[in-house]
Amino acid sequence: MKRFPSYLFLIGVLYSLNAQVATTYAISFENAAHHEAFIEATFTDLKSDKVELRMSRTSPGRYALHEFIKNVYGLKVTDGKGKIIEVSRTDPYSWKVKGHDGTIYISYTLFANRGDGTYSQIDETHAHLNMPATFIYAKSLENKGIEVTFKTRKDLNWKVATQLKPMSGNTYYARDLQYFMDSPTEISNYSTRSFDVKGQTIHFVLHHNGTEVELDTYFEKVKKVVLQEETIFGELPTFDYGVYTFLACYIPNASGDGMEHRNSTILTSTRSLAEGGMDGNIGTVAHEFFHSWNVERIRPKGLEPFNFEEANMSGALWFAEGFTSYFDDLSLCRAGLMSPEDYINSLIGNFNYVWNSPGRQFFNPIEMSTQAPFVDAATSVDPVNRVNTFISYYSYGSMLGLALDLSLREKGLNLDDYMKLMWTNFGKLEKPYAVEDLHHTLNQYAGNDFGDYFFGHYIYKSDMPDMKRLLNNVGVSLTQDKSKVSFGAYVQNGLIVENTIMGSSAYLAGLENGDKIIQVGEVLIDDSADLDTLLNNYKPNDKVSIIFERLGVTKETLVTFQASHAYHLGLLKTNNVELTADKMANRKAWLQAD
Known part of the structure; x- marks a missing residue:
């Protein structure tokens, strides 16, 4: 084969690459003080006279609609020669353009002031960009290459961090x-740390107001998380360009969030490393990095390809988000970043929320997952009854992960190996799965009887496993104090501030959201009264008169107190006769790294 001079070869490679590019963007931030970016875009290789320009309605990793177009203004549209083109609007989400010469040039201003995993934020601390919230695109060019140039603020020492391929x-x-x-970008005067794992680079970018020493300490925690989660699957994913990038903003003007992407993740928090973030933020690191396997590659069919024009729905979020939630704190425990006692305590809130929720009578985990477009940072103005009808698929899935892991461990198996099989069957092949595939894979791993029973009772229906037995097998107690009472309403300064829980003491007495409790028995309730302390004076089946105000009218009702259904979990101690050597070994296998 004839050898070309190196410079001719380079020109050929660049031409081949550039030939794929049909969209180019340039974005600048001269007016960052007022949260504005100026964006120019050129769309070429347009085959049809009629072109649809769109702003995305949602963002990868989110399931609800967000209507990013509301923050775009000052749009100008011309052809390649600078001639103004006719633009029409037939819906709120797009512009229809016709009469171009094969090229369309646009410019516009974007307002952006929310720094999280969905929106963009532009100010003089950073340009925090989620692409769907930032860039108008030509629908007909969605399968062609894109180039973007970030015109950074040199006066602010800004640098670019992104999973996009550098040119x-x-x-x-x-x-x-x-x-x-799917490629968020952080532009700021950030700090970086990196380490290599079997030929790939884990890159941690941190925009914060702290010290380099704090970052060094925190990065050691990040490394432990990465390596611990790698052991669950046996390998890292093959990251594009051999790099995975954490994009962390721990600054006062951020909004707390975490959002996974193919080779990167956004981590935002108002907690600085010096003020609680060292421990408080690491859980989001564990959750989002686990997503690089579970969601980004072990991917539900309903999310692939991602739809930028409609809400994205999947019935598998109890697995995609929920099992990820199960493994995040578990990984911290195994990595030595959380004690076993703290880990068990961390389960209590979700355990009670899921297993005591009246929502299980209405929807199974699959149906809870399909409600994501209504709850995933979605907004509405009408009141809803979700406290009684909805269980977060994060929480529900995490408790199902716990139940499945402990059930498998009874058989000498474990959830880690089930996740490895899902990785082998679907993730490594990047083959999207359906809920039925989760079921069939569990049958493959643990046997048809086990898999059919688990899915038949806990996924397709909403039954509760025998958690007392399962937890006892790993040396964890599960108890309830039936001598305590439960009121069933969230009360602040005497005011019921959300819907009362179906079947609870307050609900059966007719109390409701917005009622102001004036008197319980002989005790007057004022802003300093602690209702929980007062309720400790009562026993189950005690009856008491409650005087309350509703819509300006004073009313009275009789409350019959229900026994508390709250669960408590605790580690069985070594001096407890129930803690056998087998249970100790099971607990160690569950909570400690190999």
Whole structure:
């Protein structure tokens, strides 16, 4: 084969790459003080006279609609020669353009002031960019390459961090719209740390107001999380360009969030490392990095490809989000970043929320998952009854993960190996799965009888496993104090501030959201009264008169107190006769790294 001079070869490679590019963007931040970016875009290789320009309605990792177009203004549209083109609007989400010469040039201003995993934020501390919230795109070019140039503020010492492929300077490349929209970018005067894992680089970018020493300490925790989660699957995913990037903003003007992407994740928090973030933020690191396997590659069919025009729905979020939630704190415990006692205590809130929720009578975990477009940072103005009808698929799934893990361990198996099998069957092949595939894979791993029973009772229906037995097998007690009473309403300064819980003492007495409790028995309730302390004076089946105000009218009702259904979990201590050597060994296998 004839050898070309190196410079001719390089020109050929660049031409081949650039030939794929049909969309180019340039974004600048001169007016960052007022949260504005100025964006220019050129769309080429347009085959049809009629072109639809769109702003995304949602964002990868989110399931609800967000209507990012509301923050776009000052749009100008011309052809390649600078001639103004006719633009029409037939819906709130797009512009229809016709009469171009094969090229369309646009410019517009974006307002952006929310720094989280969905929106963009532009100010003089950073340009925090989620692509769907930032860039108008041409629908007909979604399968062609994209280049973007970030015009950084040199006066602010800004640098660019992103999973996009670097080209030259601050210009980056994405192979198509799906990849581009999935590539958040942090532009700021950030700090970085990196380490290598079997030939791939884990890159941690931190925009914060803390010290380099604090970052060094925190990064050691991040490394432990990465390596611990790698052991669950036996290997890291193959990251594009050999790099995975954490994009962390721990600053006062951020909004707390975490959002996974193919080769990166956004981590935002108002907690600085010096003020609670050292321990308080690491759980989000564990959750989002686990997503690089579970969600990004072990991916539900309903989310692949991601739809930028409609809400995205999947019945598998109890697994995708919930099992990830189960493994995040478990990974911290195994990595030595959380004590076993603290880990068991961390389960109590979700355990009570899930297993005591009246929502299980209405929807199974699959149906809870399909409600994500209504609850995943979605907004509405009408009151809802979700306290009684909905259980977060994060929490529900995490408790199902606990139940499945402990059930498998009774058989000498474990959830880690089930996740490995899902990785082998679907994740490594990047083959999207359906709920039925989760079922069949469990049958493959643990046998048809086990898999059919688990899915038949706990996934397709909403039964509760025998958690007392399962937890006891690993040396954890599960108890209830039936001598205590439960009121069933969230009360602040005497005011009931959310719907009362179905079947509870307050609900059966007719009390409701917005009622102001004036008197319980002989005790007047004022802003300093502690209702919980007062309720400790009562026993189950005690009856008491409650005087309350509703819509300006004073009323009275008789409350019959129900026994508390609250669960408590605790580690069996070594001096407890119930804690056998087998249970100790089971607990160690569950909570400690190999």
